[in-house]
Amino acid sequence: MESDKFPNATFIGKVTNIADMDFTKDGKFNAQVEGTLTMHGVSQPIETSGVLESKNGKIHGNAVFTVKLKDFDIKIPSAVVKNIAEIIEINVDVIFEKLNK
Numbered sequence: 001m002e003s004d005k006f007p008n009a010t011f012i013g014k015v016t017n018i019a020d021m022d023f024t025k026d027g028k029f030n031a032q033v034e035g036t037l038t039m040h041g042v043s044q045p046i047e048t049s050g051v052l053e054s055k056n057g058k059i060h061g062n063a064v065f066t067v068k069l070k071d072f073d074i075k076i077p078s079a080v081v082k083n084i085a086e087i088i089e090i091n092v093d094v095i096f097e098k099l100n101k
Contacts, residue, residue, distance in 0.1 A: 009039040
């Protein structure tokens with residue numbers, strides 16, 4: 001992935017069904033997420049589902065989705081093509097904190 005040249009990936013998106021969730025109560029909510037994933041200098045739209053959990057006043061979120069390396073112009077060297085997957089799994093695990101404004 002040439003991580004020396006591209007050490008970070010970013011996802012900027014939103015939960016599209018947030019209005020269906022009541023974070024004032026503890027519970028788990030199925031979330032629909034859409035946004036833009038930028039990896040290896042290439043941006044692509046992403047839609048996936050995940051889970052948001054409200055517990056003790058904090059919100060924890062997680063999701064798992066797959067992307068094709070070729071969609072992000074990531075080339076697999078021929079010497080290792082049999083040892084590297086063409087589709088990778090991305091795991092997201094976040095804790096949201098309230099902003100103090």
